[in-house]
């Protein structure tokens with residue numbers, strides 16, 4: 067039986083939930099999933115049963131509750147050293163931590179204008195000069211990681227850094243962002259992971275529609 071419980075939001079929309087969920091699935095760390103649909107039926111009170119911060123994701127390990135996606139990933143890396151969720155090589159680990167912190171703290175223009183919505187296709191929507199600058203920075207991060215550590219993932223083997231950037235790959239697909247060939251290959255590689263396909267399938271089966279994440283007139 068799984069000893070962990072991961073509390074997440076809607077798979078269609080919750081980019082922060084996707085990060086530790088993907089990490090655990092791809093690394094074969096078993097867990098039970100609790101899904102709290104966001105912004106309806108007192109979702110905030112439901113989430114506060116698990117975390118006073120009132121946000122998902124939350125990881126529950128016995129009496130311990132860990133919130134904040136990056137802190138959850140770090141906790142799992144400490145609990146499962148054999149999984150090398152961060153690489154052993156110091157240079158790759160430092161790069162991974164830096165780009166994960168950059169993702170966690172930044173890219174507000176991209177996040178605000180190209181909200182995650184894995185059920186829809188919105189080509190051409192949401193592009194601004196600020197979004198373009200965020201995308202350019204992300205492509206530079208990916209290029210350096212893939213070149214320096216040899217691929218196929220950002221630090222070589224799949225790691226926390228890939229989990230942190232996974233929602234961005236869905237945004238690039240949803241909004242049909244034009245990328246370099248190498249970046250597009252990375253997007254395709256991430257989206258082809260079986261857990262990512264499972265996430266998309268589960269999102270497609272969700273019935274909640276949150277207008278704040280939907281663009282009127284765009285195609286499904």
Ligand SMILES: N[C@@H](CCC(=O)N[C@@H](CS)C(=O)NCC(=O)O)C(=O)O
Pocket residue numbers: 075079080081082083104110120121122123133134135136170
């Ligand atoms: N910095 C947090 C962000 C968490 C977050 O904003 N989660 C959203 C869903 S993606 C949420 O719980 N929203 C519900 C609310 O704000 O009431 C993390 O990394 O986990």
